[in-house]
Amino acid sequence: MFSRELLKGTLRTIILKLLAEKGRMYGYEISQYVKTQSDGRLQLTEGALYPSLHKLEKEGLVKVEREQVGKRMRKYYSLTVAGEKASRSRLAEFEEFLQVMQLIIQPKTQGDGS
Amino acid sequence: MFSRELLKGTLRTIILKLLAEKGRMYGYEISQYVKTQSDGRLQLTEGALYPSLHKLEKEGLVKVEREQVGKRMRKYYSLTVAGEKASRSRLAEFEEFLQVMQLIIQPKTQGDGS
DNA sequence: TTTGATACCTAAAAATCTTAGGTATATTGC
């Protein structure tokens, strides 16, 4: 697996995007989904995921519903209105980031009209 | 400009790639090149750039040649053999990272053969 | 001669992540 160093700064983007997509998810579900969807190449650590969810909540971008499943608790997260806006904005920024990285890594070569 | 949060973890990748591409560059040149190439959308901060270069040097991935230009000094950085290897490896990791992000952000939809 | 560009640097603080735990319930295999 690639070094997770590259992931820094994208965790929130991933969470916001997934919640926009799925409606609501709980923490453990997010980590499992990412693991499956990436064929095991990306595994979010809980020590990063949970604090990130708590911060998003504190910032008013996500809201929580606790649900009892058997004797175990789940905390379902979903986007607030502000969160939906943030999600769109994040995605747009990520795409711009990709474009910029393309420009830097595959530079415009002047006069390369061959 | 997009929030530089997304850039976290990619600064070293950018530096290593540019040095592989250009042969040698000095710090200020790197920052200006990135700014120009990205149409001003990405500006590396010096507080991140210089310490990053120093660390790469300490790790033996880049080497330095000091050059006098007038009365001003420039420090040209270029890749060591280990640095060339690291550069290729970094780029490969970055591309895998992009693939994984695609998978997560644009999920495989089962049976979407419409 | 003052402003902006060039060219380097550092230190404190903020942000984010890893590591390394902890608790507890549920399920599966032996």
Add this chain to the structure above:
DNA sequence: GCAATATACCTAAGATTTTTAGGTATCAAA
């Protein structure tokens, strides 16, 4: 029945990286 694994949450210490906010000095242009 019991141990191991999976589910499901959490936190704190430390590491790393980046931002912020400075500092020094030369050179060119207004």
